[in-house]
Amino acid sequence: MKAEILSTGDEISKGAVVDSNSAYIAEKLEDAGVEVTRHNCVGDDLENLVSILREIGSRSDIAIVTGGLGPTTDDLSSMAAAKAAGVELLLNDTAFQSMKKFFENMKGGIGTKSDQKQALLPEGSECLINPVGTAPGFVLNINKCKTFFLPGVPHEMMRMLGDQVLPRIDKLLGNEIVFNKTRILSVFGLAESAVSEYLENINEIFSDIKIGLRAKFPEINIKLYVRGNDEHGLNMLLDNAQGWILEKIGKWVFSVEEKSMEEELGKILAEKKATLAVAESCTGGLISNMITNVAGSSDYFLFSGVTYTNQSKIDILGVSPETIRDCGAVHEQTVKEMAQGAIKISGSTYGIATSGIAGPGGGTDEKPVGTLCIGIATPIEVKTFTFNLNFGKRVMNKTIFAMIALELLRKELLGIPA
Missing domain, CATH: 3.30.70.2860 (Alpha-Beta Plaits)
Incomplete structure (x- = not known):
């Protein structure tokens, strides 16, 4: 069974509002065993709406349309559906009574004449009561396609999709089980x-x-x-x-489980009963932030230090002043001593150290923007690496620097050559 999704409204077609409804609907339909073949979007134009509804009706088994069910002049979905199916708009008593009850509970009346417009549904359609809003939905056969019309307000759409649309789709599928x-x-x-x-x-x-x-x-x-x-x-x-x-x-x-790099690394550290300390310069705490995004990371993550200045590298991590003087902050010898210092402070079994030039300025001919030095300390040695990869933006460079550091440690723990 094939399905399409249609989002309506100028605010979506012009990009003023992000269409989150379609992604949600597609996921739920796929879970139900329905293949979603197309996502469509049309603005508040009656002719275009009628045209796309007829197209969908000629090629799909199911369609879900969101938006355009409200009381204003640009809410055109009911009228477009009626024209596409070749029927009239009629006052639907179920829709009218549900709206009346909603307004009585909310403000003591049926609402304005514009509000009552929402109870005009295509002849032959089935009303879908909206328990959390004023605009009822409906389901209508357009050509061979069973077309469901739902409000565009996300929480209203979600409620009605789960309570009224998906159960009807299950009945359409019958005993067919699709995984x-x-x-x-x-x-x-x-x-x-x-x-x-x-x-x-x-x-x-x-x-x-x-x-x-x-x-x-x-x-x-x-x-x-x-x-x-x-x-x-x-x-x-x-x-x-x-x-x-x-x-x-x-x-x-x-x-292979859709897990993040830090989740995979944390799992390996936990399995090996290993611990980690991190000394960061150019990544500014990003590595530590990623690691601590994983619940339970306190079991293996012992120390984090952002030693951004040369003096902090010397004072906190014990980097030799001579190393800073002779090699500079961005150097393999410097990150080696940083990683050793992090392990010494924390007593961890593994350590990561980073120092580099994230940009946009600060580079030289010898050490251009994008230069990255990483130290990976193990129980027996410190391995050091130098990379040069500039993605043009400081935040992107920092992100890739942090990922490289985590990946190098992951490979070290698994015995995979870097």
Whole structure:
């Protein structure tokens, strides 16, 4: 069974309001076993609304329309639905009585003549009572498509979708059980184009799976999606596709459970009963913030220090003044001593230290903006790294710096070459 979603209103078509309704509806429909094939958006124009409703009615089994059910002149959904179905608008007694009850409870009357306009529904439609607002919804067959009309106010739409629309869709599905299965693989260290090249043959090998790539800076998400009646078979198919992907780009995949880098790192630290201390300069506490976003991180995260100035590196972490003088703050020797200092202060088994130039200024020919030095302290040594990657914006540079540091420690803990 295929479905479409239509959002109406100038405020949405012109970008003044973000359409969160469609994403919510699509997720609920997919959970119900209904495939959403299109998202549509039309402004407050009667002819355009009639046209799109007829188009949807000719190609889809189900449609959910939001918005345009209010009392004002630009609320056109009921009129457009009637024209699209070739019927008249009639006063619907169920809608009228529900509105009357709502207004009596709220302000002691049926409301204005404009309010009563909301009880005019297309002939042959079924009223969907709105328990939390004035505008009733309705369901109407337009051509072969069962079309549900709901208010655009999110909390009203959500309530009516759950209470009245989804149960009706379940009845339409009958005894058909459709499973929707997804798998999200999170990648860091490869550009989207590179991921695409590595996986260029996947559609030929796994033709039943839909594969999508989404850039979610600073990571890339690979989404595997499959639907069908055999739940066990679908899971096996996803397992096989995941295994194929891991053979291709496994060293860049940090999660197959849609978890963040910090969640994956925290899980590994907890499993190994290891502890961590962090000394940050250029990342300004961002690494520590990410780590402590994970519930339970106090079990393994022992120390955080933002030593932004040279003197604080010396005074707090014990970095040698000679190192600062001879090497500068952005140097592998400096982050080595910073990481050692963090471990010494906290008694942790592992340490991270960062120092770099996030920009937009501060770079030199020798150390341009985007230069990053990282120290990863282990129980037996300190490994140091230097990178140069400038994304043009300070916040983006800091974000990528923090992710690189966490990824280096994750690989160290798992024995994966950096």
